[in-house]
Amino acid sequence: MTPAARVQTAIELLDAVILAARSKGAPADRILGDWFKQNRFAGSKDRRAIRELVYAAIRACGPVPDTGRAAMLRLAEVDPSILPLFDGSQYGPAPIGESEQPAKGGVAPDWLADRLAKSGVEGREAEALLDRAPLDIRVNALKAARATLVLPVEAEPTATPHGLRLPTGTQVEQWPEFRDGKIEVQDTGSQLACLALAAQPGETVIDLCAGGGGKTLALAGAMDGLGRLVATDTDRSRLSRLKPRAERAGADMIETRLLDPKREMEALADCAGQADAVLVDAPCSGTGTWRRNPEARWRLDEAELARLRDLQNHVLDIAAQLVKPGGRIVYITCSLLDEEGAERFDAFLGRHPALTAQTLALPLGRSRGQGWRLSPFHDGTDGFFIACAG
Incomplete structure (x- = not known):
């Protein structure tokens, strides 16, 4: 493929990514993966170049662009070497019209950038959210x-x-x-979040939102494979990935449980008040992981953020039912928004006065509210809020 043809292909893929972001469709990596499978004529160098163009354009735009072409014109503002490729050649993009406007730059849609700024994330720290991980x-x-x-x-x-x-x-x-x-x-940030739980051999530990089990496996290692480690989730597909990973890791002490949303304690009745430690890796906006999923900031809206806050409150309240007296709960979100981090933790402690915030001593990060924050800019990790109650 010629360089111009790669640009045009990236424009067409960006159109698909933009449509999917607006309709909550497939993520960008799946859209690109499907295109590469269906178009075998694109060699490895072509695929690499197209992928880099698509993701560079996504990172260069703040709000959702109107079109893939507008997104690529925005990238051309950042990288002027792209401009001559709008040459009208065969398979290449048409020349730039006098009235054409590039998409708007920035870190995120305006409303979301404002929320980050109110959470102390702006300027270079905000820009670092879109660096390569x-x-x-x-x-x-x-x-x-x-x-x-x-x-x-x-x-x-x-x-x-x-x-x-x-x-x-x-x-x-x-x-x-x-x-x-x-x-x-x-990611180092995920490893530090597990470190904050201080899981010990012989303890009963519950990973309440285990997903595919990355943190569960880290906890198994910290426990030397000894004790009881229960990994739970409401997503059958994600939880099913843990079993082969646990077998490969030699973590045969992990027990998995699929939970029914809003009826979680029915499946966890035997664990009520029994856990030495509960890890709550709560579903969140993922603002701290934009380096890996930059189009995620185009998928978030205020209604979704409100839904996530309610869900965070819910899983924290479940954790309070599981932990035994003297035990500990570690709350984690891969978000840098205070409304998902420090504010949610404060609200949780307000609902459960028997629990108090515990001091964390991690080798990276800094305090935020009654918890701890990691960020790409300061720590070179994904963005996290981590807090401990006991």
Whole structure:
């Protein structure tokens, strides 16, 4: 493909991404993946270039663009080398018309950028939310040790006990160390969130919103595979991914439970008041993960944010029913919005006066309200709010 044809293809894919964002359809990575499968004539260099163009254009736009062409014109403002490719050549984009306007830049749609600013995230810190994310892995303590593990490429130790940072784009899934369960891909921020729970061997620990189980596996390692570890979720598809991952990691002490929304305690009745520790990795807007999913900021609206706040309140109240006296609850959101973080935690403590905020001592981050914040700009991690009650 010519460079101009790559630009035109990226424009057409951006049209699909924009439509999907407005209609809550497929994510960008799936749209691109499907196109690549259906258009085998695009070689590996073409696919790489097209992917980079699409995601660079997404990052360059703040509000949802009207069209993929407007998004690409916005990218051309950032990268002028794209402008000559609007040349009208065969398979390339038509020349730029005198009245054509590029999409608006910025960090996010205006209403959302304002919410971030009110949460203390603006300027360079806000811009860092759209940087490219590094590749972090966690050495599985059940099978290996960071100090002695030999990998195919050089890795840099992170601030967590088992963390390593690799060059972006490293294909770790093809390594025998990955297939053997010695390593897992996990952002340093996620590893620190698990560290905050301080899970110990022999304890009863509940991962209340386990999803695919990345944090559950980290907790299993912290517990040396000893004790009771219950992973729960309301999403059958996501939870089903945990079993093969746990088998690969040698974490055979993990128990999974599928929960019925709004009737969660029916499936957890035997755990009521029994947990030494409960991890609440609550569903959230994901503003702290835009480096990985930049089009997510186009999918969020105020109604969805209100729904998520209600859901966060709900799962926190479930955790309060599960923890035993003297136990601890760690609340996590991969969001930098105070209304999903510090404000939700304050409201939770107000509803449960028997619980009080506990001090966290993590090697990265800074205090935010009665909890702790990690951010891409300050810490090089995904954005998180983490708080502990006990």
